Amino acid sequence: MTKLDIIIAPDPRLKIKCKPVAKVDSKVARLMDNMLETMYAAPGIGLAAPQVGVAQRVIVLDVAKEGDRASPYAMANPELIWVSDEDATYNEGCLSLPDHYADVVRPKTIRVRYLDRENEIRELDAEGLLATCIQHEMDHLDGILFVDHLTALKRNIILRKLLKAKKSVVVG
Numbered sequence: 001m002t003k004l005d006i007i008i009a010p011d012p013r014l015k016i017k018c019k020p021v022a023k024v025d026s027k028v029a030r031l032m033d034n035m036l037e038t039m040y041a042a043p044g045i046g047l048a049a050p051q052v053g054v055a056q057r058v059i060v061l062d063v064a065k066e067g068d069r070a071s072p073y074a075m076a077n078p079e080l081i082w083v084s085d086e087d088a089t090y091n092e093g094c095l096s097l098p099d100h101y102a103d104v105v106r107p108k109t110i111r112v113r114y115l116d117r118e119n120e121i122r123e124l125d126a127e128g129l130l131a132t133c134i135q136h137e138m139d140h141l142d143g144i145l146f147v148d149h150l151t152a153l154k155r156n157i158i159l160r161k162l163l164k165a166k167k168s169v170v171v172g
């Protein structure tokens, strides 16, 4: 497995609409494996293909608590087929927006349909953190970052700070 480089915002590659995969073949399965390794190493609880420069509808996640058994998911072409009326608010962060967090409101419970690593169609009912994480990663596939759910003022403050950090040079 290979650890991939994570793209940091602002970056045009994080703003594109990704294409569905035709089939989860060995190449897509390898991408899923590499994304999981990259996510665990970061460490993070979710990662979407555009964050590693691949414009395909693939996400991985594992929201298991530290010390609990790993519970990885790899999903291609995920789609929400049901969402609850009830919302939940989480203080979200993102591996592409390091050190920035903000409250985001999303449906509390969802049902997602996707292709798994073996190219089988699956459905998963998720709630709480897992539901939030799936929706956050699915947003990435349409070029949406969690800051896009905030007011323009809050979003611009975060993006300006990230841009400034990118331009800084570490000397010594």
Ligand SMILES: [Zn+2]
Pocket: 093, 094, 095, 096, 136, 137, 140
């Ligand atoms: Zn993210």
